[in-house]
Amino acid sequence: MENTKGNLEDRTQEGAPLATRELTLSMGPQHPATHGVLKLVLDLDGETVVKCTPYIGYLHRGVEKLAEHRTYLQIIPLTDRLDYIASMANNIGYCVAVEKLFGIEAPERAQYIRAITGEMARIASHLLWLATHALDIGAMTVFLYCFREREKIIDLFERLCGARLTVSYPRIGGVRNDVDSKWLDDLYQFTEEFPMRVEQYETLIDQNRIWLRRTKGIGVISAEEAINWGLSGPTLRGSGVPYDVRKFMPYGVYDKVKWEVPTGKNGDVYDRYRVRMEEFRQSNSIVRQCIERIPEGAIMADAPKFTLPPKDKILTDMEHLIRQFVLITKGPQTAPEGDIYVATEAPKGELGFYIVSDGTGKPYRMRIRTPSFVHISVLPKLCEGGLVADVIANIGSIDIVLGECDR
Amino acid sequence: MMDISIIVGTIVKIAIVVTITMLHVAYAVYFERKVIGHMQARLGPMRVGPHGLLQPIADFVKLFFKEDIVPSNADKPIFLIAPVISVVAALASLAVIPLWETFAIANINIGILYILALSSVGAYGIILAGWSSNSKYSFLGALRSSAQVISYEIAMGLSLVGVMMLAGSANLVDIVNAQSKYPFILIQPVAFFVFLMAAIAETNRAPFDLPEAETELVAGYFTEYSGIRFGLFFIAEYAGMFIMSAIAVICFFGGWKGPHFWILSHVPNIVWFLLKVYALIFFYYWIRATLPRYRYDQLMSLGWKLFIPLTLANIFVTGLVKLLY
Numbered sequence: 235m236e237n238t239k240g241n242l243e244d245r246t247q248e249g250a251p252l253a254t255r256e257l258t259l260s261m262g263p264q265h266p267a268t269h270g271v272l273k274l275v276l277d278l279d280g281e282t283v284v285k286c287t288p289y290i291g292y293l294h295r296g297v298e299k300l301a302e303h304r305t306y307l308q309i310i311p312l313t314d315r316l317d318y319i320a321s322m323a324n325n326i327g328y329c330v331a332v333e334k335l336f337g338i339e340a341p342e343r344a345q346y347i348r349a350i351t352g353e354m355a356r357i358a359s360h361l362l363w364l365a366t367h368a369l370d371i372g373a374m375t376v377f378l379y380c381f382r383e384r385e386k387i388i389d390l391f392e393r394l395c396g397a398r399l400t401v402s403y404p405r406i407g408g409v410r411n412d413v414d415s416k417w418l419d420d421l422y423q424f425t426e427e428f429p430m431r432v433e434q435y436e437t438l439i440d441q442n443r444i445w446l447r448r449t450k451g452i453g454v455i456s457a458e459e460a461i462n463w464g465l466s467g468p469t470l471r472g473s474g475v476p477y478d479v480r481k482f483m484p485y486g487v488y489d490k491v492k493w494e495v496p497t498g499k500n501g502d503v504y505d506r507y508r509v510r511m512e513e514f515r516q517s518n519s520i521v522r523q524c525i526e527r528i529p530e531g532a533i534m535a536d537a538p539k540f541t542l543p544p545k546d547k548i549l550t551d552m553e554h555l556i557r558q559f560v561l562i563t564k565g566p567q568t569a570p571e572g573d574i575y576v577a578t579e580a581p582k583g584e585l586g587f588y589i590v591s592d593g594t595g596k597p598y599r600m601r602i603r604t605p606s607f608v609h610i611s612v613l614p615k616l617c618e619g620g621l622v623a624d625v626i627a628n629i630g631s632i633d634i635v636l637g638e639c640d641r
Numbered sequence: 642m643m644d645i646s647i648i649v650g651t652i653v654k655i656a657i658v659v660t661i662t663m664l665h666v667a668y669a670v671y672f673e674r675k676v677i678g679h680m681q682a683r684l685g686p687m688r689v690g691p692h693g694l695l696q697p698i699a700d701f702v703k704l705f706f707k708e709d710i711v712p713s714n715a716d717k718p719i720f721l722i723a724p725v726i727s728v729v730a731a732l733a734s735l736a737v738i739p740l741w742e743t744f745a746i747a748n749i750n751i752g753i754l755y756i757l758a759l760s761s762v763g764a765y766g767i768i769l770a771g772w773s774s775n776s777k778y779s780f781l782g783a784l785r786s787s788a789q790v791i792s793y794e795i796a797m798g799l800s801l802v803g804v805m806m807l808a809g810s811a812n813l814v815d816i817v818n819a820q821s822k823y824p825f826i827l828i829q830p831v832a833f834f835v836f837l838m839a840a841i842a843e844t845n846r847a848p849f850d851l852p853e854a855e856t857e858l859v860a861g862y863f864t865e866y867s868g869i870r871f872g873l874f875f876i877a878e879y880a881g882m883f884i885m886s887a888i889a890v891i892c893f894f895g896g897w898k899g900p901h902f903w904i905l906s907h908v909p910n911i912v913w914f915l916l917k918v919y920a921l922i923f924f925y926y927w928i929r930a931t932l933p934r935y936r937y938d939q940l941m942s943l944g945w946k947l948f949i950p951l952t953l954a955n956i957f958v959t960g961l962v963k964l965l966y
Contacts, residue, residue, distance in 0.1 A: 259777050266859060281781070281937050372847060372934025378681040444848055444933045622781070622858075623936040 256284055259622075263292045267370045267626045270636035272610065276617075276625065283625060286617040288610050293640040301600040305565030306332050306406060307542075309600070314400035316585075316604060317638040319362050322355035322391070323580040324638075325404045330485050331576035331587035332406045336569060338537040344408040345486045346528040350421070351394070351403060352486075353517040353524075357428070358387045359581035360510050360517075364435060367507070367630035371448050373439050383431050386424055393417055407541040408534035418525050425522045432514045440511075449504035453616035453628040456501055463615070464608045467583025468509045469632050473501030479579040491523040503631040510633070540566045565595020575603075582606055582633050606639040654746045658735050666879040667697035672919075673926050680930040704872035712775060712865050719773035724866065724873035727766030731880040734759045738887045739814050741897040741910035752813035753805060756888060757798050760843055763877060764790040767845075770874070771862035782861025785851045785937055789842055792944035793849075797839035799952035800832040803959040804892045817896030824895040831955045833893045835948045837924075840885035842940070844878060847929040851937055886921035890914065 257278045262268035271292035277285035297316065301309045313328040314321040326348050333339060340348070365380035388398045394417060395403040395410060403410050439445040455463070460473040470477055478495045480488040496512030498505025534541050542561055543554040560567065571593045577586040583605025590599040609632040616628040671686065671693070678685025686693030711720055737752040739745035749755060764786060771783020805811050807828070808819035819825075826833050842849035851861075858864070863874045890896055894917050897910035935943070 257777060257780075259781075278781075281785075368933070372850075373932070374677075374847075375681045375930050378683060382682055438931070439933065442933060444935055444939075447939055448933060448936055621936060621938065623934075 254279075261625070263289075267629065269366060269629060269634060272629070272634065272636055272639075274613070274617075274625065274629075276622070278622065281621045281623075283617050283620055283622065286614040286625065288613050290607075290610060290636070291640055293636045295641070297641045298600055298602060301597055303596065305562070305595045306569070306597065307561065307565065309597070310405070311400065311402045314402055315637055316602065316641060317359070317580060317582060317606070317635045318399060319635055320355040320359035320581045321400050322351045322403060323359070323578070324585065325402060326352050326486075327576075327578035327580060327585045328587055329404045329406050330578055331574060331589055333535075334576050335572070335574045335589055335591055336406070336537070336540050336566070338407050338535045338540055340408045340535050341532045342487075342529050343412075343531040344533045344535075346524050347409050347413055347533065348404055349487045349491070350413075350521050350524045350528070351391075351401075351409075353520045354387050354390065354421070356517045356581040357514060357521075358384050360514055361387075363510060363581075363630070363633045367627075367633075368435075368439060370626045370630045371445065373442075373445065376435055376438050379431070379435060379438075383428065390417065390421055390424070393420075405534065405541070407537055408532070412533050418528070422522065422525050425518050425525075428518050429515060432511065432518075436511065446504065448623070448627055449507060449631075450502060451500070452503045452620065452624050453631060454500060454502045455612065455616060459615075460501060463612045465583070465612060466608070467579065467581070467605050467633075468513060469506055469583060469605075469609055469612075471495065472498040472506035472509045472631075474499050474505075479577050479584055483577065485576075485578060487524065488520075490527075491520050493520050493523075503627050506631040539568045561595075567595060569593055569595065577603070580605065582635065582638070583609065602641055604638040604641065606634040606636070607641075609634055610639055651746060654744070655736075658740075658746060659732060662732065662735060662880055662883065663876070665883055666876050667701060669879045669882065669922065670700070670875075671697045672922070673929075676923060676926045677930045680927070701872070704869050704875075707868035709868040709870055710865075714775040715865065716773035716775065719769050720865075721870070723766050723770035723773060724863075724870045724877070725766075726769065727763050727877035728873045728880070730759045730763035730766065731877040731884065734884045735880070737813055738884065739817065739891070739896065740914055742814060742817075744911075745814065748812070748814055750810065750812040750815075753801055753811045753816075753888075753892075756884065757794070757801075760797075760881070760884075761790065761794055763881065766874075766877065767862050770866070774862070774865040776865050778858045778860070778864045779862050782851075782858045782864070785858075786845070786862060788937075788941065789845075789849065789851065789944075792941055793839040793842040793948075796835055796944055796948035796952055797843060799949065799956060800835040800839060801888075801892060802952070802956050803829050803832045806956070806959050806963060813891050813896075817891055817898065820895040821898065824893060824898075826893040829893065829955070829959070831951055833889070835952050835955075836889060836893070837921075838948060839944075840889065841925065841928065842944070844881040844885055846878075846882065846925055848932040848934050849940060850934060851940060882922060882925060883918065886918045886925070887914075889921055890917040 259276045259278055260273065261276055262273035263271040268274065273289040273292065275287045275289065276283050295315065297312050300312055304312070310325055310328060313324040316324045361380040361384040365377040368376035391401055392398045394413060395401050455473055457473045457475050460470050461475060466477065474497050476495045476497050481495055493516045496509050496516065498509050538557065543558055547554040548558050569591050571591055573588065573590040575586055575588040577584045584603065585605060586603035588601040588603065589597050592598040612632065613628060617625045620628070675685040686696040689695045689699045711717055734756050736746040737749055737755050739748065767786045768783045771779040771786065774780070804816060804825055807825060808816040810816060810819070863871055866874065897914040899908055899910070899913035
């Protein structure tokens with residue numbers, strides 16, 4: 235485990251009064267602050283990090299390969315397990331991509347429902363991020379406050395589709411079931427009190443001298459470097475680049491509601507924290523606007539070749555039964571050939587699905603571009619030269635989920 | 642030749658104080674979990690006994706009967722003795738603390754120095770634990786702890802110098818008696834502030850809990866400990882908290898003395914003493930629930946650049962005022 239390479243050699247030469255060498259610390263995959271199964275090998279000189287090497291792959295389940303053997307519909311539950319904190323956002327990203335491949339479009343009501351649930355997922359994901367980030371830095375109370383609000387969103391998910399975490403709610407061409415007005419009312423009530431809760435978190439940590447000293451000027455990455463490293467989402471916006479897929483390549487109803495892209499300036503841990511805190515408010519406002527404007531209408535696209543027929547028709551009509559049987563067992567038989575890349579803005583950054591179709595009911599190849607995988611690559615740059623405590627702050631500020639990284 | 646009754650009396654006193662402290666430790670943990678639980682919108686322990694009142698006993702029984710694991714590469718004798726050093730240092734400090742005017746196991750005239758010395762000895766337990774575990778996390782925790790102790794010991798010692806100058810004694814009973822008119826917090830607020838911060842750092846509590854920073858060093862110096870040896874560190878920490886709060890009460894809040902009017906003057910001295918101590922302990926918990934953790938280098942600069950100059954200035958001003966008036 236000893237590291238005697240590099241400039242330490244001359245210190246370990248003969249005649250040196252006290253020979254020193256770096257301490258190699260293996261942090262993770264089981265560690266309270268590496269958010270899942272990330273392993274970091276740190277070379278420490280005292281408490282200063284000289285070298286930081288991330289190791290990934292402890293949660294690899296072969297999602298991309300599994301997808302090649304499943305019909306387009308069956309892949310939706312697989313996408314749940316990417317970023318399991320915000321499974322709704324993955325489902326939506328996948329469905330949007332497949333819809334574009336098939337050339338169909340979800341009806342407007344479904345689009346609004348997707349925007350609402352997608353932003354709820356973003357709030358829930360950011361809540362978990364804030365909770366763990368604050369806990370890592372030592373602010374224990376914020377952790378439990380955040381879980382209190384996250385619980386409400388997850389309860390709403392449960393009422394909507396029966397699942398709390400791995401929702402599998404969107405479908406190709408729409409959503410699984412309609413929302414009722416009681417559900418929307420309860421959600422609206424949540425959005426009314428949520429900004430006050432965000433303020434509560436801010437009073438706990440935002441003006442706190444210790445918090446500021448732990449986050450300001452730590453893990454700085456400039457706008458140019460951030461782009462070159464391929465960062466996206468709040469991690470990129472913290473460096474001052476106003477790139478948000480929802481604004482640049484709008485999908486769904488994001489161009490119909492009013493919202494802003496919050497950005498930071500210095501690209502440090504504090505700015506990334508501020509960006510996500512602002513996104514709470516923006517997402518909250520998007521949810522509110524969507525609830526106010528949601529139209530009546532169908533929730534599944536009228537595309538019989540790709541979408542499942544309604545249940546009552548299946549039970550009474552032979553043609554529909556056959557169609558459902560084929561769609562379930564073999565997948566849509568009329569999928570166009572070709573490939574497509576569609577990116578959506580998941581809570582952690584740009585989530586892209588690259589799908590190659592050979593015209594059968596299953597994708598020939600599915601590649602998933604996940605933000606966490608890209609963000610982990612920047613960790614050594616952020617951590618090296620800092621202290622052990624800064625490593626923890628940095629891991630928190632890039633908001634990674636290993637399920638998404640390893641896939 | 643020492644009278645036999647004095648020896649027996651002392652042993653009884655020791656038994657009383659140690660028993661009370663052990664019970665205190667058990668219920669201080671319960672108190673902490675309840676207080677922090679309610680601050681964090683949850684209930685804390687609720688299952689064992691009514692409102693979880695038997696939880697500490699269940700915890701102690703569990704710790705006693707768990708396997709005492711010694712890592713195969715550990716330095717065994719040191720590994721085994723380290724928690725004992727910590728807990729002995731903590732319990733020995735209790736000897737000089739006067740619960741009321743006539744009750745102190747040993748009323749010695751260097752009380753403050755004795756306590757400061759023992760709290761340094763307690764740090765040996767932590768350092769040796771980290772060293773002997775042969776684990777990198779424990780080692781880093783021990784290093785942090787030794788640095789922290791050196792920095793904050795000085796600030797703590799210096800902050801009490803002002804009090805000793807005012808009282809003209811290092812005897813804890815004399816210090817309390819010197820506060821019969823007004824508690825020293827009114828004329829030594831800076832010293833009190835520094836003492837409180839140093840005491841938190843000394844007992845490794847948040848926001849200065851770096852030696853056991855969970856999210857950085859897993860559990861710091863006691864990562865490799867289990868069973869009752871882990872429990873001993875726990876006892877040492879909570880006993881340390883009690884001692885530091887007791888010193889703060891004795892030096893700054895008039896010890897066992899209460900207000901002399903109306904019905905309040907009939908309240909027993911020990912009640913006043915414990916009330917003040919527990920108010921301070923509550924403050925410890927409150928801080929833990931509120932503040933994030935300092936970084937190692939920030940902790941050092943805070944100690945050396947702020948607290949030590951502050952206490953030196955405080956000593957200077959106190960001396961000057963005492964000389965002029």
